Each structure stands twice: as structure tokens, then as C-alpha cells.
Amino acid sequence: MKICFLMYPWDKVDPVSDSTLRLIHEAHLRGHTVAITTPTKLTIRDTVAYAFCQVLSRKIVAKTPHSLHKNASFQTKMLPLAGFDVIFLRANPPVDPVALNFLDSVKDSVFIMNDVDGVRIANNKVYTAALNDPDKRFVPTTHVSKNREYLERVLADAPSDRMILKPLDGYGGSGVIVIERSASANIRSLLDFYLGEKEDRYVIMQDFVEGAEEGDIRILMLNGEPIGAMKRVPADGELRANISRGGREVKHALSKAEKALCKHIGPKLVRDGLYFVGLDVIGGKLIEVNVLSPGGITRINRLNRVKLQRQIIDFAETVVRAKEMQAARKTAYRQAIEDAVAEG
Template sequence: MNICFILDPWADLNPEIDSSLRVIHEAALRGHKVAIFQPKNLTIRENETYAFANILTRMDKVPESIPAFYKKAKFRKQMVPLKGFDAVFLRKDPPIDNLMLNFLDSVKDDTFIINSVDGLRKANNKIYVTSFEEAADYIPETYVSKDIDYLEQVINDCKKDKMILKPLDGFGGHGVIVLETKAKQNIRSLLEFYISGSGSKNYVILQEYIEGADKGDVRVLMLNGEPIGAMKRIPKEGDARSNVHAGGTARKHVMTKTELEICRCIGAKLVHDGIYFAGLDIINGKLLEINVLSPGGITRINKFNKTKLQKRILDFVELVHKRRENAVNRKINFRKVIEDA
């Protein structure tokens, strides 16, 4: 197979923990042709979408150690057509590049994209979680707006002492704070900062505070509508965020019946929407977010459970590719039968 990865600069990847690198390494181990590039490398040539990609040079023997693979990997730059790839992994950190999606529109019918272009347009925001009607009982009360007066009224009407405030386009725990609903003198100033602080009006999210959030959350990785691994994330002392990038620590976790039920409730819709690989953030039986652009956690879950989730991910992609190839071959054979009739 020919597989490309749209991701952040190679030099910025941490070989010890990066999830994307685990999948790239597994693809190289299996002998697939691997290319990487950034969204800015996309271009149009003679009405076709190309990329100035870095092609991984084949190794005589791919190191089993991922840090060793990262250090040894060498690339050659070449302008290549995206339709020549069998699979495209979108592993770029948020926020999403909408122009990148426009480029990918021209190849989405010919190449398996993970996650799908249309799915990302629908799901790459924190509002997406509210669209799962079957999981309504597991979703916290959520309010999204740019209207300061409205949000201030929501906070004033809240019967609980705390709410969560965060930017709509944030990731990795950036900008997430616990709002004390009784701190009236600070609320409007905070809302003004979050909505207008960057110079333009931005949407923010208010969400009910889930009891037990101070003890951490659960990150669940979903593949093709099924949970394949989970870990507990514990915030550092004095911080409301459990994200590892924000200083939290990860621990082994066995999923509860409620967490498995949440996965069951949302799995089919994720697949229907073209979201084949996602990360769920769950606190005390409530689904807070669905991360669809570049969900992480593979390395730590692997370590806790002595597994290699990247193998399951590549197995899935290879299966999809085989099915697509078989469908094309059947179509060709059927056409020949008719032509020879």
C-alpha cells in the first residue's frame, strides 16, 4: 500500500510518546510506501491535487525500536499525486485547516482518508458531542455562544457552584478553566476575554461541572466504532485539566460498564459520519468531548496493556483497502462480461 500522513513537522515529533509515529513505524515495518507532509505542502497541478511530500526511504531492516527508527529515518522530497495513495492519515494538531480539506475534496472518492473529509467538517468541534441523541443521558449540559449577556445569564441561573469554561476551538486542555458561579465580579471580564480577547469574536463553551473531575478523566480510543483501549488521566495538583500535555499523568484503566455503554451508543454514528479513529474524553460516566483530528494516547495505552494499538489500526486500514480493491476488480470483471456478451 501507499500511505501518507498529513502531520506536524517531523522534527517536532517526540519519538518517545508520539502516537502518529507509532502508526508510521508500523506501516514501514509492513513494507508499505510511506510519505509525510504538512497541509502547506498541498498544491494543484494540471487540475489534480499533488503534494510536495517527503517519501520515507526504504530501509534494509526497519528498527524495532521506534526512537531508533525515528533517528534513522531518511526522506527524499518529491511532488506526488494524492490519488496515488491508498490511504491518507490526517494527524495534524487542531485547529483544522479548512483549505486543506478543500484540497482533499478532490481525492476523497479515490483514497481512503482517516478521518473522512466530510466527517471532519461535521465533527471537528466541541459541539459535535451534542448530536448523539442515543447518548443524551451521558452528555453534560452544554451551552455555546458568543453572546456575553446570554452566557452570563446561564451562569447566574446555574444551581451548581461550578461550571467549565473553554474555547470552542481549543485542544490539549488549552484555555479550560473551572468557573466559580458565585464569583460574580469576575465572570463578565472572563467572558469578554475569551470571546473578544483575540480581537475577533470567538465562540466559547459553558458546560456543567462533573463531580469527580478533580480526580481525572478517561481517554478512550475508538476504531471503526469500537473501543480498542483506554487510560485514566489524572490532573496535576491545582489544575482542572487532565490532559497529559497540560501536566496530567496517565494510569492504567479498565473500562466500566457505563463507559462501554457510551461507546456502544455512539459507535455506529461515528462510523456513519466517517469518523473511524477518535478519542473520547469521559468523566464520571459523562462524555465531554470527541477528538477526531489527531487523537493521542496510543503509546501510553500500549505500555499499560502490553499491546500495540497501531497494529489494529493498520489491520483495519489494510482491510478497507482490500475491500475497495476487490470491489474495483469485480466491477472491471463485470464490465468485461457485458462487453463480451
Template sequence: MNVCFIMYPWDEMDPENDSTLALIQELAKRGHGLAITTPANLTIRDSVAYAFSRCLRRADKVSSNLKSFHSKAEFYDEMLPLAGFDAIVLRSNPPLDMIMLNFLDSVKDDVFIMNDLDGIRRANNKLYTAVFEDENNEIIPRTHVTKNKEYLKNIIKEGPEKMILKPLNGFGGSGVILIEKRAMKSINSLLDFYITNKDGTSNYVILQDYIEGAEMGDVRILLLNGQPIGAMRRVPGEEDHRSNVTAGGRVEKHSLTKVEKELCRRIGPKLVKDGLYFVGIDVINGKLVEVNVMSPGGITYINKVYKSRVQEKIIDFVEDKVEERVAAFERRQKLRKHVSDA
């Protein structure tokens, strides 16, 4: 099996904790062919989609240590047709590169792509939680998305004492702040900062009810094909309300509660229907806060606290999907030959 990762640059990885690196290492251990590229390195040659790729040299022995694997990896450069791969794994960070998806549209019928392109188009931002029916806010906190400052100020005045404000296109906890009604005098300048750009354009922001217990952190749950395969609790650091590890939070073991299992059961079928096979969801006190579909992380942290290897399940899934496509193709070829020979 030959797999292409469309991702962020290799040198920008955290060699001890990067989830993408864990997936690549697992594929290398199994002897699969691997190439990595970035969205900026996609190209068209003679009307065929290609990628300027860095191909991982195969090794007789692959280091089991992630940091060592990263430092010892050897690559050679090749310009390769995307349709020649068995699978393409998208692991680029937000914001979504729409041109990248346009390149991949031309090969989506030839290659298994994780996650599905149309699914990513629908779910790449924080608006996706709105597709899950929840009239009574049982699984999703009351949420507002707008550029209208006056509307937001009214919501804050009429709402609970504490709310969460964050940019629509942020990731990794960037830009997430806690606001309190008692600080209304600062709200106007804060909204100006988040919404208005220097060039006169504006940004959407999300205003969400603060969920009780959020100060204790959140739960990251990884779902594969609609089913939870790992979870961890992320606890905020002493100087930051955010629980993201990149913002100074720490990781603890977590067993899914009955409410969290029900949440996964309710949203899993929709994720699979949209081709969102590998997803990370953030949950606070049983409520869905975010759905991460572009480059969900947490694999290495879950592995460390549980002594597990989550990446094995994910690569098993990719192998199965590729085998299904190959078997279907061979069956069609056999049937077509039968018709041609008749």
C-alpha cells in the same frame, strides 16, 4: 500499500510519545510505502491534486524503539499525486484547515481517507456531541455554546456552583478553566478575554456543567470502527485541574465500566455512519465531554500502561479497507470486461 500522512511537521513530534509516529513506525515495519506532508504543502498541477512530500526511505530493519526510529528516519523529497496513494491518514491538529479538505475532495473517491472528509467537517469541533440524542443528559453534561456574554453570565448565575469554560476551537486542554459562582466579579473580564479579539471579532466558547469526580481526572477511550480498542485514565497534576498529559497530567490503567461500555455502544454506530473510523473520546464519570476526530492521541500511553500495541489494530483496519477497495475495483473491471466482450 502506499500511505500518505497529512500531519504536523516531523520535527515537532514528541519522539517518545507521539501517536502519529507510532502509526508510521508500524507501517514501516510492515514494509509499506510512506510519505508525509503538511496541509500547507498540498498543491494543484495540471488540475490534479499533488503534495510536496517527504518519502520515508525503506529500511531492512526498522527500530522497535520509537525515539530511535524517529531520529534515524531518512527521507527524500518528491511531488506526488494524492490519487496515487492507497490510503491517506489525516493527523493534523485543530483548528481544521478547510482548504486542505477542499484539496482532498478531488481524490476522496480514489483513495481511502481516514477519517472521512464530510465526517470531519461535521465533527471537527466540540459541537459534535450535540448530534447524540440525550434529552435527559444521561451521557452528555448540560452544555451551552455562544458568543453572548450576557447569556453566559445568566447561565452561570442560575447554574451550579462550578462550571467548565473553554474555547470552541481549543485542543489538548488549552484554555480549559474551572469557574465558580462565588467569583462572579471576575466573570465579566474573563468572558471578555475569551470572547473578544483585539480586531473586534469574537469567538465562541463552551460553558458546561462541572461533572462530579472531574477533579479525579478523565478517561480517554480510543474507538476503531465504532468499538473501543484501548483506554486510560488521565489524572491531573498537583498544580492544574486539567488531566491532559500535555498539561502535566499522568496516565493510569483503566478498565471500561458498564456505563462507559454503554456510552460507546450508543455513539459507535453514528461515528461509523459518519466515516469517523478512528476517534478518541474523553469521558468523565460516564459522561461524554469531547470527541476527537482530527488527530486522536493516547496510543503510546495506553501501550505503556498495558504493554500493548494499539497501532497494530489500527493499521490492520487500514489494510483491510484498502483491500476491500481493491477487490471492489477488480470486480467492477471484470464485470465491465464481460459487458464489453458481449
């Protein structure tokens, strides 16, 4: 296969923990042609979408992701996006809407992980907040608004003294804070900061889930099914359990509630073309769906002595084979019709 990773620059890759590097290494081991590019290197030539790519040399022998990162050799080429079998969308959030526009032109002929339209609807926290959950089994009560008075009223009427406040388009735990009704004197200034002077930024206010101070669960989902999980424990004095915020990971087996959540959301993820995502879960409640560059592969691998990247590349290969078989059948059927007409 010919695989393009639309990602962050190669010099930003952390060889110790980077999930994308594990996927690249697995694809390279299998003999696939691997190219990497960034959203800033997309271009149009004669109405065709291209990217200035770094094509990984097939001559590199690398038994481990670390050695691949250290010894990688690239050739820079301008390549048509439609020539790839698979495009892995692994750029860091927030989503680049222009990059998605480039991908629109090839989404019908190239398998994109994740689907362009799916990424559009799920790239911020509204996707989680609006999940169909009438019985409130899987999602904490969530409010999304720009209206300061409404948000102040939400806090005043909340059943608990504590709520979570965070920006709609944040990632990696950025901007997540706990607000308390007892400290209401500070709420207006906090909302001024989060909403902006013109109240032009959406924020999320969400019920505080008990146990959040003990950490969260990252679940990796592939084609609607969980393939691995870990618990992230926050550093001392920190609410956020993100590894980038000093959290640490520990081994985790899915609870009954977490399995029920995966079963509930899995079919929707597949319908939306979100084949590889990360779920952030606290107390069996879905906090966030990560659809751009979900991480955790390396740490889950180490904790469980597995290689999740094999399952992910297996899935991509299966999808491409199915598309090729469908195209071959279509060609054969068309030829059969041509032959029948010619005989008549």
C-alpha cells in the same frame, strides 16, 4: 499499500510518546510505502492535487519507533494525492479548511482516515454538544453561544455553583477553566476575554461533572468500537488532566457507563466516517471527541502491553482490500457485458 501521513513536521515528532510515529513504524515494518507531508505542502498542478512529500526509505531497518525516528532517511518528491491508497489525517488541531479542500478532490478514490466531511462536522466541540442524548445520560448539559447576557444567565440559573468555560476551538486543554457563581463579579471580564471585543468567538459553558478534579478517561475508538483506554490524572493544583499539561496516565478498564457511551456513539462515528477518534470522558459523560490526530497509543500500549497501531493498520489494510475487490468485480462485470454484446 502506499500511505501518506498528512501531519506535523518530522522534527516536531516526540519519539518517546508520539502516536503517529507508532503508526508510521508499523506501516514501515509491513513493507508499505510511507510518505509524510504537512498541510502547507499541498499544491495543485494542472488541476491535480499534489503534495511535496518526504518518502521514507525502505532500506531503513528499524525494530523500534525510536530507532526509526533516529535513523529515518527521506527523499523529497512531489506526488499526486490520488496515487495513495490511504491518507492518515494526523495534523494537529485546529483543522485547516484549505487542506480539507485539497482532500475533497481525492476523497472518492483514496481512503482517508478520518473522512473529510466527518472532520468538518466534528472538528470542534459543537459535535459533542449536539449529540443526540435526550435523557442526558451521556453528555453534560452544554451551552454554546457568543451572547454574553445569555451566558451570564446560564451561570445564574445553573443547578450547581460551578461550571466549565472553554473556547469552542481549543485543544489539549487550552483555555479550560472552572467558573463559580459565587465569584460572579469576575464573570463579565472572563467573558470579555473569551468572546473577544466584538463578541465574535464562540465559547462553551458546561455543567461541572463531579470527579473532574480526579482526572478523565481517554478512550480510543476504531471503527465504532473501543480498542483501548487510560485514565489521565491531573498534576497537583491543576484541573486539566491532559498529559501536555503535566497530567499522568494510569491503567484503566472501561466502566459499565463508559461501555454504554461507546455503544451509543460508535454507530454515529462510523456513519460520519470518523473511524479513529479519541473520546474524553468524565464520570461516564462525554466531554470531547478528538478527530484530528487523537493521541494515547503509546501510553495505552505501555500500560497494557499491547500494540494498538497493529489494529489500526490492519483496519486500513482491510478497507483498501475491500475497495480493490469491489473495483476488480466491477471491471469483471463490465467485461462480461462487453463479451455478451460482442457475441450478439
